[in-house]
Amino acid sequence: MLLLTIAFLFILFILYKLMLIVQMREVAVIERLGKFRTVLEPGFHFLIPFVDRVAYRHDTREQVLDVPAQSCISKDNTQLEVDGLVYLKVMDGKLASYGIEDYRLAAVNLAQTTMRSEIGKLTLSETFSERDRLNESIVREIDKASEPWGIKVLRYEIKNITPSRHVIHTLEKQMEAERRKRAEITLANAEKAAMINLSEGERQEAINLSEGEKQKRINEAKGTAAEIAIIARAKAEGMGMVSSALAVQGGTKAMNMQLKEQFIKQIGEVMKNAEVSVVPAELAKMEGFFEGMDKVSHALTGKV
Structure with a gap:
């Protein structure tokens, strides 16, 4: 019975070593006698016991790696604390296994160095306003450097850009001065518009007064002319009556x-x-x- 039990356990062990099930979310790197043999895709596979072994398993899903915050210097010599997230995926199990020791750690370190380099090309204001371009530049540089590792960098996202306390204080003063400048410009424009409206009103008032005075003089002239005409007609009629009276006997x-x-x-x-x-x-x-x-x-x- 002992021998049968040992034989049965040995057969189970051989079957365990003979059969391999690779999950849907991963790939398995097989070595034969210490040498790379193949990369097995998800599914059921047979191995040669004691000859083949699973050397590495890699997750083929998209992975998210946190890039710790680090100190960067911008183009205008401003110190910033920047952190982010890098999204990558294993494309080649063989290169991911033998091209580098730890592709995750390498990707994070490469993201940090690339981020420092790219931020050094931008001013402080550009780092805030051009995040998309900065992310694209970092992805392009990381993807180019990580190609021999068998991974694909899908995207990079900057989480926080934090200037130093002194820079934040300076920016607050700058924003306050900018707001004060805008307020003064707005007040100046309002005063200018008010003066223009006032001058236009005075001009229109002067025009109206002159038009009224002109019409008044015209009316007075017309009245005087009418008065003179009436008086002249009356005098003419009176003189006519006098001349008629003189023509009469005894006139x-x-x-x-x-x-x-x-x-x-x-x-x-x-x-x-x-x-x-x-x-x-x-x-x-x-x-x-x-x-x-x-x-x-x-x-x-x-x-x-």
């Missing part, structure tokens, strides 16, 4: 009499209000004299 005598009366009235007013006598005061009584003479004249005419 001339009536006009003379009216003129004498007006003359005597005016002389009387002048003598009454004047402080200095220019003519004898008795001259103001000539109205009575002329009235008397007129009556005598009418009486004589009646007798004739």
